[in-house]
Amino acid sequence: MLAEKYTTKELMAVCCAHEIKNGEVVFMGIGLPMMGGVVASRTHAKNAVLVYEGGGVGAISRRVPWSIGDNPTAENALMVHEMWRLFSDGQAGYINRGVIGGAQIDKFGNINTTVIMGGKSYETPAVRLSGSGGANDIASSCGETTIVMQMDRGFREKIDFITSPGHLNGPGARKKAGLVGNGPTAVITQKCVLRFDELTKEMYLYELFPGETVDGVKSLVEWDLKVTPDIKVVTTPTIEEINIIHTLDPKGFMLGAKSEGEEDFEKFFQLMKQAYEAVEIDLG
């Protein structure tokens, strides 16, 4: 049954989950992608194997991880690798999908998470971002890439820095460069889902979120965004999917609820204790 109430971030997480197919091995990037992976692994993709950069393979966790090496990434895991071995498995073609975020993106799905130059230099930029982490490796080698990012000022004709390769400068470019994976197939934003044309490798508008318009989306994209002729509205979340999100992320971290004030230890402790106790897991 479809949920009546959900937030836009929750809808993004669920759209991300819907990209993940049952049986896939999925490399989960930090933040909202992790929520998508966890929702998928508890609904339609129970046989998906989630892997995390810190080395955890196949974890069944009772809380969404807060980082790539957080305890839940190894909770009830099938195995634990070293990081270099896990990425080697990706490079060898064992990992079907990677899910990553981004700050800037161009029409071929190349992503910047390194610097916003702002008229300055790489060495002394206007805004320094986190850097690649494992996003470059995931985008380089996983079978396909799902991108989850906010659509505000980041959809650019030319991005400041290619941290993670999309389709580079168009058809055939990845193969020529020597990259293993097939590149991005979907971009999920807070307004819409975009996909990539099979022939041109260019991003196009595929589905809208409820209440959003084609013109509204196009106004946020620097290039002339192509639109699928039979544009539809995305499938909205089920009650089950929203319940999973609320249970596994009781503090709302993945969905952007960053606390601004002091956090009371005792209250936090009790909340998390109850959250762990509320989760039921099936270890097969």
Added chain:
Amino acid sequence: MKNSKDKQISLHDAVAKYLPSGSSYAFGGLGGRDPFAIAFEIIRQGIKDLTVITTSSMDISNIMIGAGCIRKVEGAYIWIGSVGSGLNYRRAVEKGIPVKLELEEYSNYASSLRFLAGSMNIPFMATRSMIGSDIPKYNDKIKIIDDPYTGSPVALVPAANPDAAFIHVQKADLTGNGQIWGILMNDLVIARAARKLVVTCEEIVSTREIRKLPNLTAIPSYCVDAVVEVPFCSHPMWTAGYYWCDLPFRRNFMLHNKTQESFEQWIKEWVIDTGSWQGYLDKLGQDRLNKLVQMEHDNYKIPQIL
């Protein structure tokens, strides 16, 4: 030869002896088993001009950058995961506060392979990552070459052999055989790549105990120069099976991260004025530590082999 029977030293000496100013270093763990006790001791001893060699790093590097210990980062990511932003890192890169950072950037896999090459005593490793991206444009250590056997492009990255590595583990014996449960990061290869290796542990156990589960031993004694028993070494992060993450404490640090002035107040309060790791734990209070232990034991318990 690193075969002495008892390598135990103090936390103070582990830093003073193995990490003079100007050294390069690597830490084990990430988001768990991060050696905070070592980082705080580095800050207390006023060690500067360090080069950190890492893949991804979070709170621990942001704190050391804000404290002015680090001059160069060789790695892939400095931020605070999903729960915060790397504001100290941003200030250092964008504004040179408190120290202008030099960057040598790779991806996580490439950084990992640098440790792997270092651990194998070979000069470089090849990868299919980073090609096509701008990462090699800004890092001339990365060489894109045509593979001499097939002609296809590959990226080469140089071996990393940090002057010192500090790796926190759950259990070690007096000679340094270190056992890890839970996430590994690159700790097996970092241990072997480092020129000097300090193993910190939650508890020192007998060699007889180590032998019960040899598969858990990630670090063999022959790599290890010194062993330090440091309970709660990773607070405010986890050590799996021992204590839970103190997220409210991290939140408090992140609030103070917003300006250099408020961050320096935080450092004074929690690192300098506490005087020692024990002083820091005393300030946190036994009740808080007990709750973190309880939460971990209730939720992530190391299976026991009798």
